[in-house]
Amino acid sequence: MDPASPVSVPGPDREASSPAIEAIRRGEPVASVVHERVAGEDPILQIQDFSLHYGPTQALHGVSLAIPRRGVTALIGPSGCGKSTLLRSVNRLNDLIDGVRIKGRMLLNGRSIYAPDVDVIDLRKRMGMVFQKSNPFPMSIFENVVYSLRIDGVRNRGVLAEACERALRAAALWDEVKDRLRGSALRLSGGQQQRLCIARAIAADPEVLLMDEPCSALDPAATSRIEELIARISERYTVLIVTHNMQQAARVSRYTAFLYLGRVIEFGPTEDIFQRPTVPETEQYVTGHFG
Amino acid sequence: MVWLTGGGLVVCLGMILGLSALILYQGLATFWPGPVVRIRTIDGGTIMGEATRTERYRPTSDQLAEMDPQEAQRIARDRARRRLIRTGNFELTGVHFTWVDDSQVAPGAEDRPAWALVFERLAWGRFYGLPKAFTIDGQSQAEDPERIWAMFKEYHGPVRQRWRVRRRLERRDIGRINHRLERARLAVRRAELDSGEDSSQAESAREREHEVQRRARAEAERIRARIDELDAENARYAIVVETADGREQSLALGDIVRAYPPNRLSTAQRLGVYLSRWWEFLRDDPREANSEGGVFPAIFGTVVMTLLMSLAVVPFGVLAALYLREYAKAGLVVTIVRIAINNLAGVPSIVFGVFGLGFFCYIIGGTIDSVFFKASLPSPTFGAGGVLWASLTLALLTLPVVIVATEEALAAVPGSMRQGSFACGATRWQTIHRIVLPRAMPGIMTGLILAMARGAGEVAPLMLVGAVKLAPELPVDGVVPFVHLQRSFMHLGFHIFDLGFQSQNSEAAKPMVFTTTLLLITIIVLLNLAAIAVRARLKRRLGTAQF
Numbered sequence: 001m002d003p004a005s006p007v008s009v010p011g012p013d014r015e016a017s018s019p020a021i022e023a024i025r026r027g028e029p030v031a032s033v034v035h036e037r038v039a040g041e042d043p044i045l046q047i048q049d050f051s052l053h054y055g056p057t058q059a060l061h062g063v064s065l066a067i068p069r070r071g072v073t074a075l076i077g078p079s080g081c082g083k084s085t086l087l088r089s090v091n092r093l094n095d096l097i098d099g100v101r102i103k104g105r106m107l108l109n110g111r112s113i114y115a116p117d118v119d120v121i122d123l124r125k126r127m128g129m130v131f132q133k134s135n136p137f138p139m140s141i142f143e144n145v146v147y148s149l150r151i152d153g154v155r156n157r158g159v160l161a162e163a164c165e166r167a168l169r170a171a172a173l174w175d176e177v178k179d180r181l182r183g184s185a186l187r188l189s190g191g192q193q194q195r196l197c198i199a200r201a202i203a204a205d206p207e208v209l210l211m212d213e214p215c216s217a218l219d220p221a222a223t224s225r226i227e228e229l230i231a232r233i234s235e236r237y238t239v240l241i242v243t244h245n246m247q248q249a250a251r252v253s254r255y256t257a258f259l260y261l262g263r264v265i266e267f268g269p270t271e272d273i274f275q276r277p278t279v280p281e282t283e284q285y286v287t288g289h290f291g
Numbered sequence: 292m293v294w295l296t297g298g299g300l301v302v303c304l305g306m307i308l309g310l311s312a313l314i315l316y317q318g319l320a321t322f323w324p325g326p327v328v329r330i331r332t333i334d335g336g337t338i339m340g341e342a343t344r345t346e347r348y349r350p351t352s353d354q355l356a357e358m359d360p361q362e363a364q365r366i367a368r369d370r371a372r373r374r375l376i377r378t379g380n381f382e383l384t385g386v387h388f389t390w391v392d393d394s395q396v397a398p399g400a401e402d403r404p405a406w407a408l409v410f411e412r413l414a415w416g417r418f419y420g421l422p423k424a425f426t427i428d429g430q431s432q433a434e435d436p437e438r439i440w441a442m443f444k445e446y447h448g449p450v451r452q453r454w455r456v457r458r459r460l461e462r463r464d465i466g467r468i469n470h471r472l473e474r475a476r477l478a479v480r481r482a483e484l485d486s487g488e489d490s491s492q493a494e495s496a497r498e499r500e501h502e503v504q505r506r507a508r509a510e511a512e513r514i515r516a517r518i519d520e521l522d523a524e525n526a527r528y529a530i531v532v533e534t535a536d537g538r539e540q541s542l543a544l545g546d547i548v549r550a551y552p553p554n555r556l557s558t559a560q561r562l563g564v565y566l567s568r569w570w571e572f573l574r575d576d577p578r579e580a581n582s583e584g585g586v587f588p589a590i591f592g593t594v595v596m597t598l599l600m601s602l603a604v605v606p607f608g609v610l611a612a613l614y615l616r617e618y619a620k621a622g623l624v625v626t627i628v629r630i631a632i633n634n635l636a637g638v639p640s641i642v643f644g645v646f647g648l649g650f651f652c653y654i655i656g657g658t659i660d661s662v663f664f665k666a667s668l669p670s671p672t673f674g675a676g677g678v679l680w681a682s683l684t685l686a687l688l689t690l691p692v693v694i695v696a697t698e699e700a701l702a703a704v705p706g707s708m709r710q711g712s713f714a715c716g717a718t719r720w721q722t723i724h725r726i727v728l729p730r731a732m733p734g735i736m737t738g739l740i741l742a743m744a745r746g747a748g749e750v751a752p753l754m755l756v757g758a759v760k761l762a763p764e765l766p767v768d769g770v771v772p773f774v775h776l777q778r779s780f781m782h783l784g785f786h787i788f789d790l791g792f793q794s795q796n797s798e799a800a801k802p803m804v805f806t807t808t809l810l811l812i813t814i815i816v817l818l819n820l821a822a823i824a825v826r827a828r829l830k831r832r833l834g835t836a837q838f
Contacts, residue, residue, distance in 0.1 A: 125716030
C-alpha cells in the first residue's frame with residue numbers, strides 16, 4: 001500500500017467539488033474523460049461498455065478503454081475500484097470464479113474475447129500475467145520459465161533452453177541463476193522470484209503482459225530493478241499494470257487510467273493525468289487528497 | 292492447563308510405551324533357551340522339562356485340608372506357588388505341559404541334570420531326556436554322554452542337509468510334475484467343452500495327456516527313488532534317550548530339528564540357540580499346526596497383500612479425491628458423496644469381508660471362472676478367496692482414509708499457484724498433473740501410510756476372502772505366470788488369531804502369539820518408515836512445509 005495516498009471515502013464537505021462521486025452516489029452513469037492523445041493511438045485491446053457482477057455485487061460499471069499497442073498503460077485508483085477485476089477480465093481468469101456475470105465486449109486485435117466460440121486456453125496463452133505475490137511453481141527455475149512452452153507441447157530441448165535464456169535475460173535474472181537452472185525456484189529471494197514470474201510470463205512471447213501490483217510485496221531496491229525491467233520490455237510488449245503506487249505509475253507508464261468504484265473516471269497520457277488532470281477527482285487522487 | 296494437556300500426553304505415551312514394552316519383552320523372551328529341571332514328586336513320580344510359567348494362587352479349602360498343616364500355615368500367609376513345566380514327550384505321556392505345585396515337590400528332590408537334552412522335532416512337539424546311546428543301523432556306537440553328544444553333533448548336520456534336499460525334491464520337483472499333469476488334464480477338459488467329448492480335438496488332447504502321464508510317472512518314480520535313498524540314509528542314525536520316568540525312546544536323527552543340552556550351555560551358546568531360532572522363525576515354514584517352526588509364508592503373504600492393496604487403493608482414492616475437489620461443482624450431490632465416504636470409514640471391517648466374499652468372490656470371481664476357467668470347474672479358481680480379492684476388499688476398507696488425506700492435500704495447494712498456471716494458459720488437467728498433484732504428493736503419501744497401517748492389521752475381513760491357516764504354496768513363485776492372484780495366502784494377523792484361539796497345544800502357542808505380534812508390528816513399522824522416507828524426500832524436493 002502506498003503510504004502517501006491513504007484510502008478514505010470522501011466526506012460530506014468534499015461533495016461540492018466531486019461531481020463524479022455525486023453522480024455515482026445518485027446512481028447515474030458517469031462519462032469518462034478520454035484525452036485526445038490517447039484516443040488516436042492504435043489500440044491492441046478495446047474494452048467496450050464492459051460490466052461485471054460478482055453474484056449480486058457489481059464490480060465494473062460500463063468500462064470503456066482503448067489500450068494502446070506497446071508501451072505501459074497503468075490503472076490507478078483506490079482499493080476496491082475494480083482495477084484487478086478489470087485486469088483479470090482481460091485474460092478471463094474471472095471465469096474460474098463461480099457466480100461471475102459479464103456484459104459488454106472486449107476485443108483483442110479486433111476479435112472479441114468473450115465470444116462463445118473463443119478458446120480460453122489459447123487466449124490465455126497469448127497473454128502473460130504477473131501477480132502481486134510471486135507464485136513460482138514447485139519446480140526448477142528452468143521448468144518454471146518454460147512452463148508455458150511445455151504446456152503448449154514444445155519438447156525440443158534446444159528451443160526450450162533458448163527461450164529460457166532469452167526470457168531470463170529480459171527479466172534481468174540470467175546472470176544470477178544461470179548456474180543453477182535446475183535448482184528449486186522456491187529457494188530464490190522474493191525479488192528474484194518475482195523476476196522469475198515475469199520471465200515466465202514473457203517466455204512464450206505474449207501479446208499483452210498483465211501485471212497486478214507486481215512490486216507491492218518487494219523492497220525499494222527490488223522494486224526499482226523491476227521498474228527498469230518493465231521500461232525495457234515495454235518496447236516490445238504491451239504492458240497493462242495495476243498499481244497503488246502513484247510514483248511508480250508516474251515513472252513507468254506512458255498512459256494512465258484512473259478508476260473509481262468500477263468506473264473509468266479519466267484516461268490519458270501519464271504526464272497529463274498527473275500534472276494537468278481534467279477531472280477534479282483525478283486531481284484529488286493523484287495529489288493524495290482523496291477523501 | 293499445561294498440566295492437564297501434558298498429563299493427557301503422558302497417559303497416551305504411557306499406554307503406547309507400555310504396550311510396546313509388554314510385546315517386546317514377551318515376544319523377545321520366547322526363544323531364549325531356559326534350563327531343564329528334574330523334579331521328584333512326593334508321590335514318587337519324576338518330572339523333567341522346562342519351566343515356562345509361575346503362578347501364585349490361593350488353594351481351595353479342600354486342597355488346604357489335604358496338605359501338610361505347616362504348609363497350609365505358610366500358604367495362608369504367602370500364596371501357594373505352582374509352575375507350568377513343559378514336559379513334552381507327547382507320544383508317551385499324552386500331555387505337553389504339567390502343572391507342578393511347590394507342595395508336591397519332595398524335599399531336596401529338584402535338580403538340573405547336566406546332560407538333560409531338549410529335542411525340537413518335526414512332529415509330536417518337544418522331547419526331553421538323558422542320552423543313553425547313539426546308534427547307527429541299530430548298533431550302539433557310544434554309551435557315555437560326552438561321546439553321544441559329540442557323535443550327535445557330527446551326524447546331525449548332514450542329516451538335516453539331506454532332509455532339506457529331500458524336501459525340495461518333494462515340494463518343487465514333484466510339484467512341477469503335478470502341475471504338468473494338471474495342465475494336461477485341463478487341456479482335455481477344455482477340448483471336451485469346446486468341441487465335444489467325442490471330437491478329434493478331445494481325442495488328441497487325451498492322447499497327449501496319456502503321454503504326459505507316462506513321462507510323469509517315470510520321472511516321479513526316479514524322484515521318489517532318490518527321496519527314498521535319502522530317507523534310508525537318514526534312517527540309519529538314531530539317538531536313544533531315557534525319559535524322566537525311566538522309559539527308553541529311540542529318536543531318529545531325521546525327525547530332530549534342533550537339540551541342545553540346556554544346562555551345559557554358556558551364555559554365548561545360548562545366544563547362538565536363540566538367534567538360530569529367530570532365523571528359523573523368519574525363514575522357515577510352520578510346523579505342528581502353526582505352533583512351531585517359522586512364519587515365513589505368513590510374512591510373505593502379509594507383505595504381498597499389503598502391497599497389492601496399496602496399488603489398488605491409491606489410484607482410485609486419488610482420482611476420486613481429484614474429482615471431488617477439482618472438477619465437481621459444490622452442491623448437494625458433492626456433500627452427500629462426502630458424507631457417504633466418511634461413513635464408509637465407520638463400517639465394521641467384517642462387513643467388508645462379507646461384501647468382498649459375495650461380490651468379489653462369488654459374483655465377479657464366479658463370472659471370471661465361467662468365462663476363462665471353465666475347464667477347472669467345479670473347483671473354483673477365482674470364485675473363491677484369494678490374494679487378489681483380499682487386497683481389493685482391504686482397498687475398499689482403506690479408501691476413505693486415502694480420499695480424505697488426498698482431499699486435504701489438494702486443498703492445501705495455494706490458489707495462487709493454480710491461478711499462475713491458468714494464467715500461463717494451462718488446461719485444468721495440465722494444472723492438476725503438473726502443479727497440484729506433485730505439490731500434494733507428500734499429503735497423498737500420508738494417506739498411503741495411514742491406509743497401509745490400517746489395512747495390514749485388519750484380520751476379520753481376510754478370514755472370509757482368502758487368508759488361510761496353512762497355504763500349500765506362496766502367491767508369488769517361480770512358476771509362470773509368477774504372480775498367482777487366485778491363490779489363498781497366509782497372513783500374520785490371521786496367524787496370531789489362529790495361534791491364540793485355535794491351537795490344540797495352546798500353552799505352547801501362547802508365547803508364539805507375542806512373538807508373532809512383535810513381528811507384525813515390526814513389519815508395519817518398517818513399511819511405514821519406508822513410506823515416510825519417500826515422503827520426506829518428496830518434501831525436500833518440493834520445498835513445502837505442509838504435512
